[in-house]
Amino acid sequence: MKTIGIIAEFNPFHNGHKYLIDHCKRALSADRVVIVMSGDYVQRGAPAITDKFTRTRMALNCGADLVLELPIYYSLGSAEYFAEGAISILDKLGCIDYLCFGSESPDPERLQELADILSLEPALFKKTLEKCLKDGDSFPLARKKALDAVLISTGRDASSEDTTDVLTAPNNILAIEYLRSLKRRKSSIKPYIIQRIGQPYHSDTTAEIPSASSLRALLLSNGGYDSKSHAPEILKGMVPLEAAASLVTAPGNLLNVNDFSDLLYYKLVMEKDRGYTRYLDVNRDISNRLVKSMSLCDGFSSFCELMKTRNLVYTRVSRCLMHIMLDITEENMSAYKKDGFTAYARVLGMKKDSSDLPGAIHDKGSIPLIDRLKDAGKLLSPLQLQLLEETLKASEVYSLVSNAGISGEYSLKQIIL
Numbered sequence: 001m002k003t004i005g006i007i008a009e010f011n012p013f014h015n016g017h018k019y020l021i022d023h024c025k026r027a028l029s030a031d032r033v034v035i036v037m038s039g040d041y042v043q044r045g046a047p048a049i050t051d052k053f054t055r056t057r058m059a060l061n062c063g064a065d066l067v068l069e070l071p072i073y074y075s076l077g078s079a080e081y082f083a084e085g086a087i088s089i090l091d092k093l094g095c096i097d098y099l100c101f102g103s104e105s106p107d108p109e110r111l112q113e114l115a116d117i118l119s120l121e122p123a124l125f126k127k128t129l130e131k132c133l134k135d136g137d138s139f140p141l142a143r144k145k146a147l148d149a150v151l152i153s154t155g156r157d158a159s160s161e162d163t164t165d166v167l168t169a170p171n172n173i174l175a176i177e178y179l180r181s182l183k184r185r186k187s188s189i190k191p192y193i194i195q196r197i198g199q200p201y202h203s204d205t206t207a208e209i210p211s212a213s214s215l216r217a218l219l220l221s222n223g224g225y226d227s228k229s230h231a232p233e234i235l236k237g238m239v240p241l242e243a244a245a246s247l248v249t250a251p252g253n254l255l256n257v258n259d260f261s262d263l264l265y266y267k268l269v270m271e272k273d274r275g276y277t278r279y280l281d282v283n284r285d286i287s288n289r290l291v292k293s294m295s296l297c298d299g300f301s302s303f304c305e306l307m308k309t310r311n312l313v314y315t316r317v318s319r320c321l322m323h324i325m326l327d328i329t330e331e332n333m334s335a336y337k338k339d340g341f342t343a344y345a346r347v348l349g350m351k352k353d354s355s356d357l358p359g360a361i362h363d364k365g366s367i368p369l370i371d372r373l374k375d376a377g378k379l380l381s382p383l384q385l386q387l388l389e390e391t392l393k394a395s396e397v398y399s400l401v402s403n404a405g406i407s408g409e410y411s412l413k414q415i416i417l
Contacts, residue, residue: 001032001095001360002030002032003030003031003360004032004033004096004192005090005098005100006035007035007036007037007082007101008037009075011038012212012239012243013055013059013240014212014235014240020100020101021033021062022063023194024098027192028097032065033063033064033066034065034093034096035059037055037069037070037348038069039052039069039391040398043079043082046257046322047260047398049255050250051399052069052395053348053415054246058240060351061242064351065351066351067350068348069391071085071346071388072387073085073390076326077319079174080177083178083181084337084341088185089343089345090189091182092345095360097190098191099189100192102175102193103172103195104170106195108193111172111193112179114166114176115179117150117151118176119184124146124150124153128146128149129142132145132146175193178191179191208238209238215239219234228254231245231247251399251402253402261298264325267324267325268294276290280333282323289307300318303317325397327393328390336383344367344368344387345361345365348414348415350414358371368380374410392409396409
């Protein structure tokens with residue numbers, strides 16, 4: 001049995017995601033598709049538009065066989081932490097043959113070349129990076145110049161425009177981090193890369209293969225339950241019918257980051273005197289700027305715009321604020337990282353005819369598989385249990401804000417289709 005793994009957010013699921021699953025399954029003659037999916041919060045530092053169980057149902061209806069949850073510290077982390085956390089799960093399952101993902105670049109060899117340089121960090125790379133940072137370049141620009149220097153020194157093509165394009169395209173960035181993580185782990189999982197098709201990542205244009213951001217904007221323009229009830233009509237032609245229909249019965253409201261504005265302001269006020277440096281990604285400079293600017297916070301997204309600078313992009317600010325709001329600390333992330341990116345496999349949903357997958361994971365894997373939350377205390381180490389509990393608490397906050405009426409997930413069952 002050949003099994004492929006896909007790391008995803010499905011925020012929301014659309015035709016591009018369906019294409020990725022179908023294309024990879026067909027091209028690799030795969031029997032099973034395992035998804036590691038962000039829970040209720042996503043990597044750009046925001047809540048998912050709808051809850052993780054609704055998005056799990058979308059995936060299962062459109063080709064996935066098993067959906068596992070990516071814990072909160074990784075789903076809301078930098079590209080490196082997002083990739084490391086997800087691949088730590090897939091690698092430890094013991095049954096994944098290929099990691100399948102899309103990128104803007106049509107040249108997988110170029111991605112692997114850049115991933116290798118970033119992993120090895122040769123002396124010339126470090127020297128050039130350090131000099132450029134001292135000269136005042138932003139980190140992305142300094143990193144690009146350092147990569148160019150290494151490529152030129154080896155006689156390879158180092159087109160400045162090409163390197164810049166590769167390093168600034170969102171899916172390329174994740175692709176490079178996936179490749180780095182697989183190599184660091186000496187994983188037996190083989191990467192399989194396809195070129196991303198359809199609208200660009202940040203496009204607001206609707207199309208047959210749209211960007212997820214354009215679909216979120218379309219759904220949220222009408223707001224709340226009205227959009228949910230009309231989702232199949234609103235998303236027609238851009239989202240598989242089965243996936244759009246799942247939104248109709250989703251619990252609670254569709255969310256955006258501004259729905260968390262009051263909670264954020266409350267947390268900022270309560271911890272103003274001690275600062276925010278204990279939280280993940282928040283250094284002293286960012287903490288001081290937050291303290292000084294807190295009185296100007298009149299909404300989550302507008303505050304991110306206010307706080308961003310040339311060297312501090314919007315998504316980094318948004319992640320920092322989410323980390324503060326959800327109590328995601330540098331200390332705990334360090335513990336998870338030191339532990340090889342603490343992992344467990346929590347099942348959100350699966351297909352009935354894929355019941356052999358849990359058995360394969362139990363037989364070949366080196367990771368606890370959580371079919372029922374009530375068994376977590378017996379299956380997990382103290383550090384794994386801590387990560388699970390932090391993830392569940394963050395989901396309780398999500399449920400509260402969305403008015404989903406779910407007091408806790410121990411009463412919920414995994415989705416079986």
